[in-house]
Amino acid sequence: MIQPEADTPRGRRLMNAITARISARATRRSATGFISQPVPRGMGQQARGRQLLASNFIIAGHVIEAPGASPWEIAAPHPPVAAGLQGFEWLEHLAALGDRAARETAQGWTADWIARYGRGSGPGWTPALAGQRLRRMISHALFLLAGDPPGGPAPLFATLAHHTAFVARRWEAAPPGLPRMEALTGLLLAALSLEGMEGYLHPAKAGLIRACRAQIGADGAIASRNPEELLAMLSLLTWAADALAEAERQVDLALTEAIERAAMVLRTLRHGDATLARFHGCDGGNPARLDEALALAGPRLLARDGRAMGYGRLTGGRSTLIVDAAPPPIGAGVGPGHASTLAFELTSHRRPVIVNCGSGAGFGPDWERAARATASHSTLALDGLSSARMAAQGGGAAPLIEGPAHVGVEREGEPSYSAFLLSHDGYVPSHGLTHLRRLDLSRDGRALIGEDTLVALTPAERRRFERAAARQPDAAIGFAIRFHLHPEAEATLDLGGSAVSITLRIGEVWVLRQDGAARMTLEPSVYFEPGRLRPRATVQIVLSGRAQDYTSQIAWSLAKAQDTPLALRDIGRDDPLALPDL
Numbered sequence: 001m002i003q004p005e006a007d008t009p010r011g012r013r014l015m016n017a018i019t020a021r022i023s024a025r026a027t028r029r030s031a032t033g034f035i036s037q038p039v040p041r042g043m044g045q046q047a048r049g050r051q052l053l054a055s056n057f058i059i060a061g062h063v064i065e066a067p068g069a070s071p072w073e074i075a076a077p078h079p080p081v082a083a084g085l086q087g088f089e090w091l092e093h094l095a096a097l098g099d100r101a102a103r104e105t106a107q108g109w110t111a112d113w114i115a116r117y118g119r120g121s122g123p124g125w126t127p128a129l130a131g132q133r134l135r136r137m138i139s140h141a142l143f144l145l146a147g148d149p150p151g152g153p154a155p156l157f158a159t160l161a162h163h164t165a166f167v168a169r170r171w172e173a174a175p176p177g178l179p180r181m182e183a184l185t186g187l188l189l190a191a192l193s194l195e196g197m198e199g200y201l202h203p204a205k206a207g208l209i210r211a212c213r214a215q216i217g218a219d220g221a222i223a224s225r226n227p228e229e230l231l232a233m234l235s236l237l238t239w240a241a242d243a244l245a246e247a248e249r250q251v252d253l254a255l256t257e258a259i260e261r262a263a264m265v266l267r268t269l270r271h272g273d274a275t276l277a278r279f280h281g282c283d284g285g286n287p288a289r290l291d292e293a294l295a296l297a298g299p300r301l302l303a304r305d306g307r308a309m310g311y312g313r314l315t316g317g318r319s320t321l322i323v324d325a326a327p328p329p330i331g332a333g334v335g336p337g338h339a340s341t342l343a344f345e346l347t348s349h350r351r352p353v354i355v356n357c358g359s360g361a362g363f364g365p366d367w368e369r370a371a372r373a374t375a376s377h378s379t380l381a382l383d384g385l386s387s388a389r390m391a392a393q394g395g396g397a398a399p400l401i402e403g404p405a406h407v408g409v410e411r412e413g414e415p416s417y418s419a420f421l422l423s424h425d426g427y428v429p430s431h432g433l434t435h436l437r438r439l440d441l442s443r444d445g446r447a448l449i450g451e452d453t454l455v456a457l458t459p460a461e462r463r464r465f466e467r468a469a470a471r472q473p474d475a476a477i478g479f480a481i482r483f484h485l486h487p488e489a490e491a492t493l494d495l496g497g498s499a500v501s502i503t504l505r506i507g508e509v510w511v512l513r514q515d516g517a518a519r520m521t522l523e524p525s526v527y528f529e530p531g532r533l534r535p536r537a538t539v540q541i542v543l544s545g546r547a548q549d550y551t552s553q554i555a556w557s558l559a560k561a562q563d564t565p566l567a568l569r570d571i572g573r574d575d576p577l578a579l580p581d582l
Helices: 009-026 046-053 079-086 089-097 100-117 127-139 141-145 154-173 178-193 198-215 227-246 253-268 287-297 365-371 459-470
Strands: 056-059 062-065 311-316 319-324 344-348 351-355 380-382 400-402 407-414 417-427 433-442 447-455 477-485 490-494 499-503 509-514 519-527 536-547 551-560
Touching: 009 154, 046 056, 046 089, 046 100, 056 079, 079 127, 089 100, 089 127, 089 141, 100 141, 100 154, 127 141, 127 154, 127 178, 141 154, 154 178, 154 198, 178 198, 178 227, 198 227, 198 253, 227 253, 227 287, 253 287, 311 417, 311 433, 319 433, 351 477, 380 433, 433 459, 447 477, 459 477, 477 519, 477 551, 490 519, 499 519, 536 551
Parallel strands: none
Antiparallel strands: 056 062, 311 319, 319 344, 344 351, 380 477, 407 417, 417 433, 433 447, 447 551, 477 536, 490 499, 499 509, 509 551, 519 536
């Protein structure tokens, strides 16, 4: 159990280090073998494996070239880089490559890690990282033991036993949510897979069930509202359930229900291009990983009213719209939330049209902080102000400390359209203004009608608006409605600046128009995509105006051009072979 005096970041680090050393000395016997043959799992990439063999490490948005070096000789520039190395994600990429050079490299790096850190030293002894290593070393144990590994099999089995003992002692100290599930899943797999570690099965199962009940709500939601984090949890839970079933152990109802609830949310938040909505730190997720997790999760259910984890989903024809329709996660311990309330994304079949910038976490703290601002999302923002505020300290990962307290959401449906009526009060404390947004998607998916309104509703809010406006030279408050475009969408300003044509790679053309009350411009933007060295350049459409009265309203529409066919065959190739349906 956690000692009260250790329940601080510094205290937890100290207790982890002490427990890692004690566990190394107290592990009297090693695991003696495998109860059953490990089944390789994971989402490694052969291309990343080849990069690793060429001594190119791409970790947490950083590229490190270290010719001939072991990963443990690399001076990690930031904690996320060290965590990426210590979690053994590289093992999945080398195993995916699978040739002799990859195997010998993996064996050498693992042996080097054991020699340097195997007695409990180094930065990798946290419950979550130790759980990740356990899971990956067990999953790819046959790969690590093939041929003639350095020292034979004994060092690997000894370190697996050490990891198991450490995680069993420290999993409760892992932060709630994904880190704790990483620790418990590793412990569960060790108890199911390793001879001599069976005694840890009951506490691992009990801990995982408690984590499911505490961290995944009755509606499948998690506190961070990050779809990618929920996907990571679902992957771990399906892995654990699969391992229990293969070992002919009972899969508890609490685990099965948590899997079904999480899967329903993720299916609701999945666009037509098989990626997840890019909100609150999500970069779209790994479609292959999502496919695997959902395939193992059971019934193919969607939320009945299109609402899940605080998001709303509209579908029509081949179009999917997902909007952030709930307050952001506020406070420490729930992840670095984004000021994205009422932002939306629109996908036409498998081609993103309107997006959010995504998470800048892989590109350094400055990009991470910028990516969390309202201006990095497809919604309305007042000039220079986000709808939620971050703590001044802590860099890009600082928690949100203030944001919309009340978010209204109503759904309407008619034979010709479905709609959300939304509102938030994030600008009421500073400017007395409530943001209202209406989004109507036609049933055939060819037209999205939008309306954004800023309104001071009460006498007190009107006085606040008057004071805020009086501080401006023109007695008005500037605002901008942003529509960030995917990098593969080309935009052209038409009709003297009153419309923008958006052309997708498959030849589909969308046109954004507005009612003439705002100034329409094309401006630079960025798109944060995992695996790239720097953000991708793209553009955003901006409708800017000045709020001079108690009510300001901008109506706009985004519709397929009239000469666009009812459907285009999108075969997933960026070339002229994307032909109209016949």
